[in-house]
Amino acid sequence: TQLLEQSPQFLSIQEGENLTVYCNSSSVFSSLQWYRQEPGEGPVLLVTVVTGGEVKKLKRLTFQFGDARKDSSLHITAAQPGDTGLYLCAGEANSGYALNFGKGTSLLVTP
Amino acid sequence: DTGVSQDPRHKITKRGQNVTFRCDPISEHNRLYWYRQTLGQGPEFLTYFQNEAQLEKSRLLSDRFSAERPKGSFSTLEIQRTEQGDSAMYLCASSSVTGLSSYEQYFGPGTRLTVT
Numbered sequence: 723t724q725l726l727e728q729s730p731q732f733l734s735i736q737e738g739e740n741l742t743v744y745c746n747s748s749s750v751f752s753s754l755q756w757y758r759q760e761p762g763e764g765p766v767l768l769v770t771v772v773t774g775g776e777v778k779k780l781k782r783l784t785f786q787f788g789d790a791r792k793d794s795s796l797h798i799t800a801a802q803p804g805d806t807g808l809y810l811c812a813g814e815a816n817s818g819y820a821l822n823f824g825k826g827t828s829l830l831v832t833p
Numbered sequence: 834d835t836g837v838s839q840d841p842r843h844k845i846t847k848r849g850q851n852v853t854f855r856c857d858p859i860s861e862h863n864r865l866y867w868y869r870q871t872l873g874q875g876p877e878f879l880t881y882f883q884n885e886a887q888l889e890k891s892r893l894l895s896d897r898f899s900a901e902r903p904k905g906s907f908s909t910l911e912i913q914r915t916e917q918g919d920s921a922m923y924l925c926a927s928s929s930v931t932g933l934s935s936y937e938q939y940f941g942p943g944t945r946l947t948v949t
Contacts, residue, residue, distance in 0.1 A: 726875075753936040764837075764924050764940035765876065772936070810875050814936050820866065820889065821938060823875030 725749075726813055728824035736832055738800055743827040745811035746793045752814055754794050755821065756785055759808040801831045835859060837941035839925050845947045846915055853911045854944045858927030865908050866938060867900055868924040869893065876924050882908060883930065915948045922946075 726747045735741055745754070753772045757765035769778050771787035771794060778785045784797040794811055808828050812821040838857045846852050858865045864883050868876035879898070880890045884905035902908040912919055922945050926938040
């Protein structure tokens with residue numbers, strides 16, 4: 723099992739603030755996916771990064787895959803209460819196989 | 834809605850009973866995955882199928898667990914002689930091995946199992 727460490731574990735901020743969450747591993751992944759999960763629901767795919775150094779933007783969310791494909795970050799600009807949720811990163815050693823998940827970062831954005 | 838569906842959404846059972854969950858993947862997806870998620874943890878891989886063939890099983894999948902995908906479409910996950918430690922959210926995901934997005938897994942809403 724290739725371990726993914728996410729930090730911080732919990733984050734509570736006010737609306738309008740910026741934040742970055744991190745996903746680190748000592749292993750190389752062929753791809754890395756970010757999901758957002760709400761209580762009692764399944765994870766919802768936000769983005770997939772494949773190429774080392776890749777940066778993808780999804781509205782106010784910016785995702786980066788490390789050059790060595792071992793780590794990733796998620797930056798949220800001007801957070802909104804609707805961004806509240808559990809953010810999970812998941813790495814795939816080989817395409818189409820099992821995902822290894824981190825424990826997630828629980829984000830709370832208050833008005 | 835053509836997403837992944839799971840049934841039931843919630844299941845409460847007594848210790849020692851058998852339970853079965855169903856997952857219907859996205860129709861054109863040929864890979865189907867089962868994961869288990871406990872409180873405060875990310876999902877943990879249990880098993881996956883390509884079409885009807887079960888290709889990989891995690892060590893988490895004890896002999897009380899069995900999964901099937903008889904016609905390469907929907908899948909069932911059965912837990913026999915449930916234990917309180919089986920209480921968790923059971924998640925199903927599907928993906929397609931063809932095309933550029935073969936690594937993207939799409940999850941269903943999950944089945945929350947509570948063993949009393």
